[in-house]
Amino acid sequence: MLRTAPERFESPEWVRISMASAIVLRFRSGRFSRDFPFGGINLLLQYEDGCRSDCAYCGLARTRPGTYTEKSFIRVDWPLVSTDDLVERMARYESALTRLCISMVTHGRAYADTCEIIRRIRRRVQTPLSVLVAPPTLTRERLQHFKDLGADMIGVGLDAVTESLFRRLRTDVPAGGLRWSNYWQVISWGREVFGPWKVNCHTLVGLGESDRDLVELFVRLRDRQIYAYLFSFNPEPDSRMGLHPKAPLTRWRRIQLVKFLVETEGFGMEHFRFHEDGTLAAIAAPRALVEQAVSSGLPFLTNGCPGADGRPGCTRPYGSYRPSEPFRDYPFVPTPEDLQVIRAQLALDEILPSPATTPAGGPVPSRPPELG
Amino acid sequence: MSGSTVRVGRYELMVDRLYDPEHHLWVLPVSDTRVRVGFDPLGVEVNGTLAQLVLAPLGTVVRRGEAFGSLEAAKFVGPLVAPVSGRVVAQNPVALSNPARIEQDPYGEGWLVELETTELPAERAYLLEGAERIALWFRERVEAYRREGVLAE
Numbered sequence: 238m239l240r241t242a243p244e245r246f247e248s249p250e251w252v253r254i255s256m257a258s259a260i261v262l263r264f265r266s267g268r269f270s271r272d273f274p275f276g277g278i279n280l281l282l283q284y285e286d287g288c289r290s291d292c293a294y295c296g297l298a299r300t301r302p303g304t305y306t307e308k309s310f311i312r313v314d315w316p317l318v319s320t321d322d323l324v325e326r327m328a329r330y331e332s333a334l335t336r337l338c339i340s341m342v343t344h345g346r347a348y349a350d351t352c353e354i355i356r357r358i359r360r361r362v363q364t365p366l367s368v369l370v371a372p373p374t375l376t377r378e379r380l381q382h383f384k385d386l387g388a389d390m391i392g393v394g395l396d397a398v399t400e401s402l403f404r405r406l407r408t409d410v411p412a413g414g415l416r417w418s419n420y421w422q423v424i425s426w427g428r429e430v431f432g433p434w435k436v437n438c439h440t441l442v443g444l445g446e447s448d449r450d451l452v453e454l455f456v457r458l459r460d461r462q463i464y465a466y467l468f469s470f471n472p473e474p475d476s477r478m479g480l481h482p483k484a485p486l487t488r489w490r491r492i493q494l495v496k497f498l499v500e501t502e503g504f505g506m507e508h509f510r511f512h513e514d515g516t517l518a519a520i521a522a523p524r525a526l527v528e529q530a531v532s533s534g535l536p537f538l539t540n541g542c543p544g545a546d547g548r549p550g551c552t553r554p555y556g557s558y559r560p561s562e563p564f565r566d567y568p569f570v571p572t573p574e575d576l577q578v579i580r581a582q583l584a585l586d587e588i589l590p591s592p593a594t595t596p597a598g599g600p601v602p603s604r605p606p607e608l609g
Numbered sequence: 610m611s612g613s614t615v616r617v618g619r620y621e622l623m624v625d626r627l628y629d630p631e632h633h634l635w636v637l638p639v640s641d642t643r644v645r646v647g648f649d650p651l652g653v654e655v656n657g658t659l660a661q662l663v664l665a666p667l668g669t670v671v672r673r674g675e676a677f678g679s680l681e682a683a684k685f686v687g688p689l690v691a692p693v694s695g696r697v698v699a700q701n702p703v704a705l706s707n708p709a710r711i712e713q714d715p716y717g718e719g720w721l722v723e724l725e726t727t728e729l730p731a732e733r734a735y736l737l738e739g740a741e742r743i744a745l746w747f748r749e750r751v752e753a754y755r756r757e758g759v760l761a762e
Contacts, residue, residue: 256683260657266761267657270685314658314683560686561661561679 246317248282248346249353252339253315254323255279257554261333262326264318270560273569276335277541277551278327278364281315281342282350288342290373291412292396293405294444294481296473297342299412303475320354328361336542336550337364338392341371343415348374352386359387365550367392367542369439372423373415380423380430390542391427392466394439395420398446398454406444410477424463433462437542442492443470443484447515451492455499456506466540467496469557469565489565490537490582491517494527497536502526519588527589534571537564537579615740617747620650623716627736629692630746635716636692636736642727644693646677647720648711651750655759657682659708664689664700664722671695673732677722680708693732695724 258278259265269275291299327334339354341347351368358366368383369392380391397403400417407415427436438458440451458465469489472479484492495517498504510519520527530536541551552568563578564571571579613625626637633652637645653659664678671677676688677697701720704711711719737743754760 256658260684261758263758263760263762265657266654266759267682268655268685268757268759270687555684559660559681560684561681 245285247284248320249350249357250320251283251317252320252323252354253281253283253317255281255315255553255556257556259316259318262323262330264316264326269554271569273554274333275552275554275568276333276364276544277553278334278337279340279551279553280323280338280354281340282344282347282354283317284342284344284346286344288344289412290343290371290407290415291410292407292415293410293477294396294441294470294473296476298476300410301473301476320357324357324361327358327364331362331364334362334364335544335548336367337362338367338369338542338551339388340369341374343371343373345374347371348379352382355383355386355388365389365542365545367551369394370423370427372420375423375426377426377430380426384430389431390435390437391431392437392439392542393420393424393427395424396439396441396468397444398440399450402444402446402450406478428461428463434464437464437466437540439466439468441468441470442489443482444478447511448488448492448495448517449509449511449515452495452499452506452509452517455496459500464540465496465500467493467566468540471557486563486565486582487584490579491588493566494530494536494583495520497530498522498527501535502530517588519590521590524589524591527585531580531583531585532576534567534576534579537567537571537575539566539568615744617744618751620747620751622649622743622747624738624740624743627692627733627738628743628746629690629735630737630750632690632692633750634690634692634721636729638729639723643698643723643725644695644729645720645723646692648715649747650715651747651754653712653715653719655754656680656685656687659712662705662708662711662721664705665697667697667700669697671697671724673728673735677724689721691724692736693724693726694728695726697722698725699723 260267261275287299288297289299339351341351366388367390368388397406403417407413424438440454455465470483472481508520508522509517510521512518538549539552541549541553544550554568558565613623615622615624626635628635628649633649635647635649639645659682661681671691673691673694675691677691678689680687680689700722703718704721737746
């Protein structure tokens with residue numbers, strides 16, 4: 238009797254997509270609480286034996302209970318779809334799409350499958366495409382190949398912003414082994430291959446790092462013309478950090494503001510004061526400049542790769558908080574009402590000098606204006 | 610149309626009850642002074658995959674148009690708006706513990722609350738009844754949601 242192997246729902250034939258992507262491509266019914274345009278499509282490679290990494294905070298961690306298919310990523314289900322159906326839908330709705338992103342996972346087939354998926358997308362769709370890379374699977378040549386195939390940006394999920402934290406959460410864990418040096422090597426290769434402001438480094442706020450650790454990294458990345466993308470730690474139930482609290486909103490808002498000031502307004506370490514434990518104590522800069530940044534609402538937008546028009550293209554609505562919780566990052570420019578809430582959360586008076594003691598002059602912008 | 614149901618596209622609607630056309634809730638009188646309230650199938654679907662249901666405590670008095678709870682889905686959160694005025698006298702424990710049942714069986718195990726009310730005769734005018742009117746309204750709503758891109762294809 239002839240037996241056929243059961244179909245395996247794996248990449249490159251199958252991928253998982255974020256729930257927001259599934260809604261905008263009409264694979265799933267649903268809507269967003271607030272009305273805003275959304276066109277950032279996130280894909281995640283799918284393997285039955287899952288990601289080979291075991292990061293303490295991640296929903297896909299190897300030793301988190303459950304099969305890979307049952308696991309949630311960023312707390313919500315990621316529907317499984319056929320890659321060809323997905324590309325078909327992307328082509329149908331391309332005019333609404335702003336940015337595509339393929340998230341690799343640490344797996345032996347991830348590089349080849351990512352290449353194949355980029356090829357299939359690029360045959361039908363020209364929306365800008367990023368790859369969130371899995372450093373252990375890559376070399377400089379492989380990064381170059383992603384670029385040659387049509388990816389214009391890469392992201393590196395460093396997540397833990399100091400070497401000791403990285404080691405504790407991603408290396409010295411039950412089935413871990415990720416290496417800090419490997420991640421930085423890939424960041425460097427990526428910068429060489431893709432160019433200035435075409436590489437981003439994901440940083441998670443709330444894993445146990447200090448504010449000073451974060452700001453030092455922001456400055457270091459900015460000086461290399463690499464974006465830092467902020468993510469707010471959101472505990473995944475049953476993960477090893479499932480009971481670890483999120484960063485308080487005030488801290489989160491201040492970190493968003495500080496990162497914006499570093500990346501966009503040219504602030505350096507000399508513009509910030511820290512308490513002994515590394516907590517931000519003060520911003521030493523003209524109050525008007527800081528107020529202007531806050532009023533723009535831009536520091537509080539989701540950090541994501543831009544669309545073809547330079548505006549935020551990957552905005553991941555409700556990606557690190559539930560719809561019933563206060564916004565962490567905003568997938569749209571905050572309204573005046575939103576800004577009132579943000580100002581209350583920031584409690585700026587605690588960290589800004591009064592106008593009378595404000596130093597004259599300030600840093601100069603460090604990033605080309607066309608990059609927003 | 611069969612018995613007390615009517616089919617609109619892929620949706621089967623119970624027409625033995627009244628509907629709040631704005632909020633997609635059905636109202637089923639279960640006694641002279643008591644109604645059961647639940648979602649119609651479209652009202653559930655457009656919110657997306659449900660995550661959590663919160664219902665007002667027993668004894669809460671709500672006016673028509675006020676919230677008697679809230680519902681959270683993967684990317685959406687919104688109030689549950691009372692289709693008639695009344696006092697919350699029962700909550701559905703099945704829906705509370707497993708909101709997925711609201712999607713799976715909106716007319717049966719997925720009901721939401723029961724309200725004690727004497728306002729139904731006065732507020733009936735705000736609600737839809739009769740198979741033909743219900744089907745017409747529902748068809749229009751399906752089309753509108755489809756145009757908005759809220760429904761899966």
